[in-house]
Amino acid sequence: MTRIVYVNGAYKRYAEAAIHAEDRGFQFADAVYEVIEVLGGRLVDATRHLARLNRSLSELGIPRPMSDQALQHVIGETIRRNRVTGGIVYIQVTRGAGPRDFTLPAPEILPTVVILARSQRRGWAATLAEKGIAVKTMPDNRWGRCDIKTVMLLPAVLAKDAARREGAREVWFIDSSGAITEGASSNAWIVTAQGTLVTRQLDSHILPGITRATVTDVARAERLKVEERPFTLDEAIKAREAFLTSATNTVMPVIAIDGHSIGEGRPGPVVQRLRSRFHHVAEISTV
Ligand code: PDD
Numbered sequence: 001m002t003r004i005v006y007v008n009g010a011y012k013r014y015a016e017a018a019i020h021a022e023d024r025g026f027q028f029a030d031a032v033y034e035v036i037e038v039l040g041g042r043l044v045d046a047t048r049h050l051a052r053l054n055r056s057l058s059e060l061g062i063p064r065p066m067s068d069q070a071l072q073h074v075i076g077e078t079i080r081r082n083r084v085t086g087g088i089v090y091i092q093v094t095r096g097a098g099p100r101d102f103t104l105p106a107p108e109i110l111p112t113v114v115i116l117a118r119s120q121r122r123g124w125a126a127t128l129a130e131k132g133i134a135v136k137t138m139p140d141n142r143w144g145r146c147d148i149k150t151v152m153l154l155p156a157v158l159a160k161d162a163a164r165r166e167g168a169r170e171v172w173f174i175d176s177s178g179a180i181t182e183g184a185s186s187n188a189w190i191v192t193a194q195g196t197l198v199t200r201q202l203d204s205h206i207l208p209g210i211t212r213a214t215v216t217d218v219a220r221a222e223r224l225k226v227e228e229r230p231f232t233l234d235e236a237i238k239a240r241e242a243f244l245t246s247a248t249n250t251v252m253p254v255i256a257i258d259g260h261s262i263g264e265g266r267p268g269p270v271v272q273r274l275r276s277r278f279h280h281v282a283e284i285s286t287v
Pocket of ligand 1: 035186187209248
């Protein structure tokens with residue numbers, strides 16, 4: 001349960017934590033965010049997550065609200081005040097509050113910072129990973145800068161909801177050329193018949209996933225070949241294994257795509273290996 005939320009320099013009780021009615025994050029989705037896994041009260045891959053947060057802010061011209069060191073401090077404090085040992089921390093930075101106007105405010109206003117820390121039921125992802133999950137494909141109808149982690153998540157929310165209603169836990173978006181881009185909240189991977197890992201190259205159509213980067217490190221350590229290139233639905237259906245990566249799932253086996261079984265229809269050896277090695281390779285830092 002979330003008890004305490006960090007909002008603009010103060011630790012507020014959950015029910016009392018609030019932002020301004022004219023916050024630009026609320027009115028224009030003029031905001032970015034990060035989700036970081038908390039493991040044993042420590043942060044997983046914090047350096048990479050904070051670097052991506054800074055990149056997202058700079059791409060949108062939102063000033064950094066504080067130094068990385070200060071941010072790590074308030075993240076740590078929020079985790080402790082909520083007694084989170086296993087779970088996630090959510091960091092959102094908006095451009096700030098001001099009279100509603102499409103034009104960006106000048107001079108700059110103070111960014112709004114919200115940090116939430118939440119415990120997750122122990123072992124929920126492990127239980128899911130034992131069986132694997134189904135995904136459903138849909139046309140990618142998001143904007144052209146998916147490399148920025150903005151809170152403009154409505155296409156992902158609606159797509160994921162439609163997938164859930166059809167028994168799939170995640171969406172795999174398909175671009176106009178027929179290639180899979182990524183999941184609604186994860187990166188997409190396949191393992192070819194030759195045992196090569198394939199995931200889309202970093203471009204403006206996908207988020208540069210932090211778990212994706214660390215899984216690439218894991219694969220290198222395991223001497224697995226990784227190809228960064230587009231892959232189609234057809235290639236995915238014929239793949240030996242498929243999986244997705246995100247901070248909330250780490251490595252999650254995908255056993256069906258649009259009702260087609262992948263490989264033997266259960267988590268394969270490559271994905272299981274990547275999942276079991278993930279936290280040995282990821283950066284685990286105290287806060
Ligand atoms: N989502 N692609 C999209 C569109 C995402 O929203 C996410 C993460 C990822 C994976 O990125 P990472 O490995 O850094 O978590 C890829 C987070 C978890 C979320 O919105 O909850």
